[in-house]
Amino acid sequence: MLFLRTIAWIVCVIYSTIPSFWLLIHPRAESWRSRRQSPYKILLPLWIGLWIAMAATTTAWRAVLIYENRWTWIPAALLFCAGLILYKLSHSHFSIEQLSGLPEIVCGHSQQRLVTTGIRARVRHPIYVGHLCEMLAWSVGTGLAVCWSLTVWAIVTGAIMIKMEDRELEKRFGDEYRDYRSAVPALVPRLKL
Numbered sequence: 001m002l003f004l005r006t007i008a009w010i011v012c013v014i015y016s017t018i019p020s021f022w023l024l025i026h027p028r029a030e031s032w033r034s035r036r037q038s039p040y041k042i043l044l045p046l047w048i049g050l051w052i053a054m055a056a057t058t059t060a061w062r063a064v065l066i067y068e069n070r071w072t073w074i075p076a077a078l079l080f081c082a083g084l085i086l087y088k089l090s091h092s093h094f095s096i097e098q099l100s101g102l103p104e105i106v107c108g109h110s111q112q113r114l115v116t117t118g119i120r121a122r123v124r125h126p127i128y129v130g131h132l133c134e135m136l137a138w139s140v141g142t143g144l145a146v147c148w149s150l151t152v153w154a155i156v157t158g159a160i161m162i163k164m165e166d167r168e169l170e171k172r173f174g175d176e177y178r179d180y181r182s183a184v185p186a187l188v189p190r191l192k193l
C-alpha cells in the first residue's frame with residue numbers, strides 16, 4: 001500500500017502543476033510565439049522545476065491519511081475510466097501538436113484552427129476534466145490528505161488558467177471563439193446536443 005500511495009503522491013504532484021505550466025504560457029503567448037527557438041527549451045525545464053518544488057513542499061505530509069477504505073477504489077476506478085475516456089475523446093479531431101500547445105507558442109504554426117466538434121461540442125476543456133478525474137481518482141482511492149490538497153490546488157490554479165486560456169483563444173479566433181464559449185460549457189459536459 002505504501003508503494004501505491006507514493007505513486008499517487010507523485011502523479012498528483014505532476015498533475016497539480018499542469019495549470020501552473022499553462023499559466024507560464026497563456027499570459028505571455030505572443031511573447032513565446034515571437035521567439036526564434038522552441039519555447040519548450042525553457043518551458044519544459046521550468047515545468048520539471050515546478051514538479052520538484054511541489055514535491056519538496058508536500059513531501060513531509062505525503063503519508064497523512066484522511067481515511068482508509070478499500071471500497072473507495074470502486075469510485076476511484078470509475079473516475080480513472082472517465083479520465084481515460086475523456087483523453088481518448090479529446091484526441092479525436094485534435095492533433096498531437098494542438099494537445100501539446102504548439103499553436104499557442106510557435107509562431108506561424110499550421111494548426112491555428114478552432115475545434116468545436118466531437119467531445120468539444122459538449123465541453124470546451126475536456127482534457128482538463130480528464131486531468132481532474134485522474135487526480136480525483138487517486139485522491140478518492142488513497143484517502144491521502146496530500147492528494148486531496150494537490151487536487152484543490154489544481155482546481156484553483158486551473159480556474160485561473162482556463163480564464164487566461166479563454167482570453168488567449170478569443171484573441172486568436174475572435175467572434176468564432178466568443179460564439180463557441182457562449183454555447184459550450186467550460187468543464188461540465190453537455191449531455192445532449
